[in-house]
Amino acid sequence: xxxxxxxxxxxxxxxxxxxxxxxxxxxxxxxxxxxxxxxxxxxxxxxxxxxxxxxxxxxxxxxxxxxxxxxxxxxxxxxxxxxxxxxxxxxxxxxxxxxxxxxxxxxxxxxxxxx
Amino acid sequence: xxxxxxxxxxxxxxxxxxxxxxxxxxxxxxxxxxxxxxxxxxxxxxxxxxxxxxxxxxxxxxxxxxxxxxxxxxxxxxxxxxxxxxxxxxxxxxxxxxxxxxxxxxxxxxxxxxxxxxxxxxxxxxxxxxxxxxxxxxxxxxxxxxxxxxxxxxxxxxxxxxxxxxxxxxxxxxxxxxxxxxxxxxxxxxxxxxxxxxxxxxxxxxxxxxxxxxxxxxxxxxxxxxxxxxxxxxxxxxxxxxxxxxxxxxxxxxxxxxxxxxxxxxxxxxxxxxxxxxxxxxxxxxxxxxxxxxxxxxxxxxxxxxxxxxxxxxxxxxxxxxxxxxxxxxxxxxxxxxxxxxxxxxxxxxxxxxxxxxxxxxxxxxxxxxxxxxxxxxxxxxxxxxxxxxxxxxxxxxxxxxxxxxxxxxxxxxxxxxxxxxxxxxxxxxxxxxxxxxxxxxxxxxxxxxxxxxxxxxxxxxxxxxxxxxxxxxxxxxxxxxxxxxxxxxxxxxxxxxxxxxxxxxxxxxxxxxxxxxxxxxxxxxxxxxxxxxxxxxxxxxxxxxxxxxxxxxxxxxxxxxxxxxxxxxxxxxxxxxxxxxxxxxxxxxxxxxxxxxxxxxxxxxxxxxxxxxxxxxxxxxxxxxxxxxxxxxxxxxxxxxxxxxxxxxxxxxxxxxxxxxxxxxxxxxxxxxxxxxxxxxxxxxxxxxxxxxxxxxxxxxxxxxxxxxxxxxxxxxxxxxxxxxxxxxxxxxxxxxxxxxxxxx
Ligand SMILES: [Fe+2]
Numbered sequence: 091x092x093x094x095x096x097x098x099x100x101x102x103x104x105x106x107x108x109x110x111x112x113x114x115x116x117x118x119x120x121x122x123x124x125x126x127x128x129x130x131x132x133x134x135x136x137x138x139x140x141x142x143x144x145x146x147x148x149x150x151x152x153x154x155x156x157x158x159x160x161x162x163x164x165x166x167x168x169x170x171x172x173x174x175x176x177x178x179x180x181x182x183x184x185x186x187x188x189x190x191x192x193x194x195x196x197x198x199x200x201x202x203x204x205x
Numbered sequence: 206x207x208x209x210x211x212x213x214x215x216x217x218x219x220x221x222x223x224x225x226x227x228x229x230x231x232x233x234x235x236x237x238x239x240x241x242x243x244x245x246x247x248x249x250x251x252x253x254x255x256x257x258x259x260x261x262x263x264x265x266x267x268x269x270x271x272x273x274x275x276x277x278x279x280x281x282x283x284x285x286x287x288x289x290x291x292x293x294x295x296x297x298x299x300x301x302x303x304x305x306x307x308x309x310x311x312x313x314x315x316x317x318x319x320x321x322x323x324x325x326x327x328x329x330x331x332x333x334x335x336x337x338x339x340x341x342x343x344x345x346x347x348x349x350x351x352x353x354x355x356x357x358x359x360x361x362x363x364x365x366x367x368x369x370x371x372x373x374x375x376x377x378x379x380x381x382x383x384x385x386x387x388x389x390x391x392x393x394x395x396x397x398x399x400x401x402x403x404x405x406x407x408x409x410x411x412x413x414x415x416x417x418x419x420x421x422x423x424x425x426x427x428x429x430x431x432x433x434x435x436x437x438x439x440x441x442x443x444x445x446x447x448x449x450x451x452x453x454x455x456x457x458x459x460x461x462x463x464x465x466x467x468x469x470x471x472x473x474x475x476x477x478x479x480x481x482x483x484x485x486x487x488x489x490x491x492x493x494x495x496x497x498x499x500x501x502x503x504x505x506x507x508x509x510x511x512x513x514x515x516x517x518x519x520x521x522x523x524x525x526x527x528x529x530x531x532x533x534x535x536x537x538x539x540x541x542x543x544x545x546x547x548x549x550x551x552x553x554x555x556x557x558x559x560x561x562x563x564x565x566x567x568x569x570x571x572x573x574x575x576x577x578x579x580x581x582x583x584x585x586x587x588x589x590x591x592x593x594x595x596x597x598x599x600x601x602x603x604x605x606x607x608x609x610x611x612x613x614x615x616x617x618x619x620x621x622x623x624x625x626x627x628x629x630x631x632x633x634x635x636x637x638x639x640x641x642x643x644x645x646x647x648x649x650x651x652x653x654x655x656x657x658x659x660x661x662x663x664x665x666x667x668x669x670x671x672x673x674x675x676x677x678x679x680x681x682x683x684x685x686x687x688x689x690x691x692x693x694x695x696x697x698x699x700x701x702x703x704x705x706x707x708x709x710x711x712x713x714x715x716x717x718x719x720x721x722x723x724x725x726x727x728x729x730x731x732x733x734x735x736x737x738x739x740x741x742x743x744x745x746x747x748x749x750x751x752x753x754x755x756x757x758x759x760x761x762x763x764x765x766x767x768x769x770x771x772x773x774x775x776x777x778x779x780x781x782x783x784x785x786x787x788x789x790x791x792x793x794x795x796x797x798x799x800x801x802x803x804x805x806x807x808x809x810x811x812x813x814x815x816x817x818x819x820x821x822x823x824x825x826x827x828x829x830x831x832x833x834x835x836x837x838x839x840x841x842x843x844x845x846x847x848x849x850x851x852x853x854x855x856x857x858x859x860x861x862x863x864x865x866x867x868x869x870x871x872x873x874x875x876x877x878x879x880x881x882x883x884x885x886x887x888x889x890x891x892x893x894x895x896x897x898x899x900x901x902x903x904x905x906x907x908x909x910x911x912x913x914x915x916x917x918x919x920x921x922x923x924x925x926x927x928x929x930x931x932x933x934x935x936x937x938x939x940x941x942x943x944x945x946x947x948x949x950x951x
Binding site for chain 2: 091094127135149150163181
């Protein structure tokens with residue numbers, strides 16, 4: 091049987107590499123430096139913190155955050171209070187959740203506030 | 206937002222000619238009525254960055270007034286049945302036995318063989334219970350007794366199992382695993398005193414892989430479906446010892462004249478149909494329902510052969526699934542006779558109403574072919590209906606975990622995805638696995654298919670309509686021929702067309718379809734393949750029923766699941782399935798290019814190669830500069846070369862006189878080669894570092910003045926409308942089409 095196992099994504103993430111967090115925040119859609127690319131691969135492959143997806147609210151203009159179920163066929167969770175008008179903002183929101191899930195370290199709010 | 210799921214429906218059949226009738230089968234869980242309208246589909250993609258939705262109203266009697274809707278249930282789960290009769294209803298002392306290979310163990314009750322009426326809670330059943338234990342149960346007049354194994358059995362291991370009831374009422378369960386190695390041994394012999402007298406329910410069918418509810422359609426008829434294989438079931442009119450019943454199950458040739466032999470079913474007979482055959486003298490033949498997988502290896506499969514055609518007796522098993530579906534079975538809501546003057550094309554029934562303040566808009570697709578035996582255009586467009594079926598209600602982005610990393614970005618799923626995720630009863634695609642993790646090898650059109658209709662997810666159907674839109678924009682008429690038409694009618698369907706065009710992704714091909722195209726080419730036909738990953742998998746349509754394909758994914762290729770050992774041949778025809786490359790007909794032989802890679806993060810563009818300056822090819826590039834990037838724009842990830850791309854390869858059959866006009870080889874780190882492209886695993890094989898990952902644009906002359914032009918990319922057609930259709934993808938496509946329409950030899 092051919093199966094993919096998301097738990098096999100294991101590139102180590104150093105919680106002190108806030109430079110990579112900052113790089114992602116500045117350009118959530120990439121292109122990424124090699125180190126950041128690997129972290130992003132781990133996040134997108136492993137889905138630690140949640141297999142998040144976007145669901146269009148207005149096609150091409152506005153998206154709502156959704157969460158795929160961990161057991162197949164269970165309902166997709168939707169977060170009607172978490173909507174985005176730029177895909178990059180959605181990527182950054184999910185990155186923060188996953189960074190914390192992997193490293194245990196919350197990305198400080200001020201990082202968020204920086205222009 | 207538009208609600209696209211509160212009404213659902215499908216058309217039967219998909220392909221109709223003028224004068225013929227199509228029926229529409231609609232359902233809504235809560236809306237009472239809808240307006241119906243037929244539209245000819247020119248562009249099915251509402252994306253504001255492209256041509257936008259272009260649905261042309263085709264007047265029909267359906268325009269007058271609303272239609273009443275009802276909620277029509279869809280029941281899933283395959284099983285086999287044998288009609289009742291005195292010999293079955295009168296069995297009080299008996300043995301039932303078979304080999305099973307369960308693919309789900311525990312978590313749900315699964316019936317192996319039963320004669321049971323659940324309304325009356327009465328009958329007998331041999332089952333695998335929700336803890337994975339085997340049991341033989343007898344129930345009558347409020348009494349229920351079981352003989353149950355002391356342990357769970359193992360998933361994906363063959364085991365002999367039998368139940369019996371003797372004349373004094375004693376119930377026995379016997380089971381012996383076929384493998385004893387590695388701690389797999391399971392041996393059970395359990396007895397329960399039962400009760401002395403039974404009276405079985407009347408008019409109750411004998412079922413394999415399910416239990417009867419006691420109800421009839423449209424209500425649910427069966428439940429507790431079995432997942433896995435059942436091989437050589439036997440029913441005998443006395444309680445036998447374990448050794449005797451195992452011998453009866455084991456033998457391929459039970460003594461037919463034994464008066465106590467009630468039934469001995471050989472599932473290896475009639476593999477391509479629905480009948481199951483009883484070898485006993487009672488002729489208790491029956492049928493399978495909802496397409497369980499036939500041509501499955503039995504407990505006696507030796508591994509010495511790999512095709513059921515070599516020795517069907519090693520393929521006496523049927524693999525049942527609780528989520529199998531053939532035909533949703535909805536009653537027809539309305540029908541339509543296709544007017545004689547309708548032009549051939551992609552059509553859809555549009556269903557509209559409102560759900561509170563939300564507009565509801567849903568579609569059921571069908572195709573109008575030219576009148577039978579006639580052409581109405583010089584151009585034939587092949588509607589890749591085998592591919593639409595293969596992808597129908599694809600759940601893989603929901604169920605598999607690699608799509609986000611493949612696209613290197615968050616997935617965007619739609620309300621249709623959210624709906625199909627929870628409504629598994631609408632059936633799966635051949636990309637999916639069943640709930641037991643085995644691959645889905647059949648797909649059917651008689652059910653709502655949410656990803657092949659206007660406004661749906663963009664792969665395949667929606668992308669293909671970008672080609673229709675461009676043809677109409679350029680003033681070209683065309684006939685539409687579906688894959689199934691071509692499969693059933695062959696080359697004669699294409700003969701006489703000056704140009705035959707394949708759309709964005711003609712991935713699934715039967716032998717008959719491939720033969721038809723090859724014959725067309727050899728007769729001097731002009732063939733344009735404007736897609737990617739074409740002619741890749743070998744499939745067959747059902748020999749007699751319309752709208753059903755079969756695929757076995759084999760052991761190589763970009764396969765979302767893998768055929769189980771020995772099960773690579775189609776039950777419908779006996780042909781080997783898998784890649785066409787594995788059958789000696791790699792796509793390069795037909796159209797110069799064949800599958801190279803997936804590129805789902807961004808698309809790229811082509812650059813011209815020296816062959817493009819050859820005199821014989823100059824017509825292709827009229828109006829295109831020597832250094833112009835070709836297709837560095839488009840609706841699919843920003844370029845004309847992307848998603849799935851194909852390359853030329855002489856070793857796989859690209860024509861000796863092929864001209865490689867242009868190539869798109871800068872696909873980046875997201876350009877990942879197909880597994881069959883790699884002889885070994887090494888660093889540096891992605892498109893960032895390796896030009897083997899590429900799309901090639903090719904042209905070559907064929908016999909009798911024919912020619913082939915291929916672009917080798919799914920994204921190509923989604924660049925045609927860029928900048929008001931004034932772009933070099935449109936220019937090149939137009940140059941080739943116009944030249945190909947010109948009769949003078951190429
Ligand atoms: Fe494909």
